[in-house]
Amino acid sequence: MRLQRPLLLTLALTLIAAFLAGQPSTAAPPAFKHPGVLVDQAQLDFVRQQLQKGAQPQTAAYDAMKASTYAALSYTPKPRAIVECGSSSNPNNGCSDERNDALAAYTHALMWYFTRDDRYARKSIQIMDAWSAVLKDHTNTNAPLQTGWSGASFSRSGELIKHTYGGPWAQRGRFEKMLRDVYLPEVRNGAGCKNGNWELIMTDAAIGIAVFLDDHAAFDKALSIWRGRLPGYVYESSDGAYPKAPSTCPKNTRQEIVDYWQGQSTFTNGLAQETCRDFGHTGWGLTAATHVAETAYHQGVDLYAEAGNRLTDGFSFHTRLENGAAVPKNLCGGTVKKGLGAVTEIVYNHYHNRLGQQMPATLTYTESKRPAGADYFYAWETLTHANNPR
Template sequence: MPRPLLLVLTLTLVAASAVLVTARPSTAAGPALAAFQHPGVLVDKAQLDFARQQVQAGAQPQTAAYDAMKASSYAALSYTPKPRAIVECGSNSNPNYGCSDERNDALAAYTHALLWYFTRDDRYAKKSIQIMDAWSAVLRDHTNSNAPLQTGWSGASFSRAGELIKHTYGGPWAQRGRFETMLRDVYLPEVRNGAGCKNGNWELIMTDAAIGIAVFLDDHAAFDKAVGIWRGRLPGYVYETTDGSYPKAPSTCPSKDTRDEIIAYWQGQSTFSNGLAQETCRDFGHTGWGLTAATHVAETAYHQGVDLYAEAGKRLTDGFYFHARLETGTATPSNLCGGTVKKGLGAVTEIVYNHYNNRLGQQMPTTLRYTESQRPAGANYFYAWETLTHADNPR
């Protein structure tokens, strides 16, 4: 064999070997890893195996969480999907032409994928596939004002379901390519470029879907785009005093470049402290969506070797602490939202608590107290069964 050809083959083999090495999470900017880890959308195999072992041993809180999932309507083997070609969702899902059906079906597909993994009963895998196939056979578009948000809600759950079935189920999925095409051509274009100057939960939920779809499709460009959107949005959603005297504008909303514009965008709040969110004075429900979507993106990126948790610094933990302390009894100060807040953060703290406490050893007693009060976390819009998958799970 001529020496130049031998050299080329050697270098090719070395490069191929490098692709197979799983890197530790890094905070370095730059392209995504050359090879994605699968399964790796929100949960990875080590986490799933740990949680499964806990359930088999009857350990808590995983067993109670598993029992709640198994008893839910999403887990029924008789579950019937309700797909449609055009999902039309206006503000507050009014009109609601397929909006609730699509969200529920996506959550059901993910629920059955989890049940497959925990039970190894292939009836659950087949049901998850049936739901995904039903939608990929007919869905063509999302329309009306809530289309980007609706796409984010449903795309986040569908990408998790598809990821688990694709990478853990050895049985047939004849229409997998059609499902991949649906995520690539119908969902990803709607969510990949962010939400501009909409309230921040929109963009973070859309980015949650975008990064999940990117990993599922092995789409490095889409992954990098999602990470970039997250890096530009989080400082525009959760304030830290290091940002200056008032919050930054999100990178997708550069038009808000004065203090008055920022105050108006932050629901009229003019006094800023660590952990305050752009939607705090709107209500804690939407704020919880934004915070947990930000955490979902960080968790998926972590499984792919990009440590957005480290990049966030105190921003994520302060954001959850700020709201959890008010949920757990701290009086609302008079300079916050006129002295009145609308509580209802939701069961959104399992993943952030697990990372910073169980992986890193950071003490978060207020967030823990709130987290325990919400267990077992159920399923809602775009998040599901996170006590089962992430509670006390250091993997």
């Protein structure tokens, strides 16, 4: 029997829709999932269940968080209208205060979720309100990076309180306006030819703010920046004889790339643009890239899959050396500055616990850093992500 054309068209559209439904999205979803900045409700509920059972490593991680100054109910924020941060936070006019207050706001938001004690939610709100009442700008040379550090934590705290706490937050609109008008413009367009950790940290903040504000355009912009930066930050042999340039940085000759990669002229899978600078900044870049991928994952965009082996190779390369592997003579002149930091929980959780991939060097390093604490723009990731299959 011959099918009529409208019926054929309907069947074709149905098949296409079914196919697309099974494919990961590459752009912002029609509606954002909340909470969905770095952590989602299923992950948080899993942690809460683990804590009720006294399971490890979550219980030790929770105890460390609760004992920290960031979780003190007596915590007092120190907001200011202009945060001035030069290179290496010198001058430091509000830089440490802002970062610490943003981490404290996030810490109290987590404490609220796990304890259901309203005092923690109110303290998180107090900290966020204190800053939204006065902050006008970030200035001096480190302004974009400072905005990224603090914006990443503030977006997470705002997201949790907005979508899990039923109590009053009278000044929520003012906090949203601060993120929209003070933070997002500073971080949304990337960092050009600065070292890659800048742009990845800024993008971490940008995607978190985008989800919190339900800003689809800002979300898609963050995806674009990440997609252009990661291949310019972690090398894979499929890139060719030397690394790619980031999409925001117009370097296109081998010598320009070598200079940008701290003088390193031989390349191997997992090497990062800042490896020969030091592992501390490299750890920031790698974990910020992972934060972006984790937030996107909760929103239905699988940047982890798009990354191919870059994230697993990047972390494995550096954790092997942190674990004591010999430094090759052709790497950074035979000497590296270790200190990657407690930045591996989320990447290990995704690739191992969700996907079943083996990352032995990263596991050894991760376990040696548990429970992970809080610093600059990452906090309590053993608690939120260790062995968390959600």
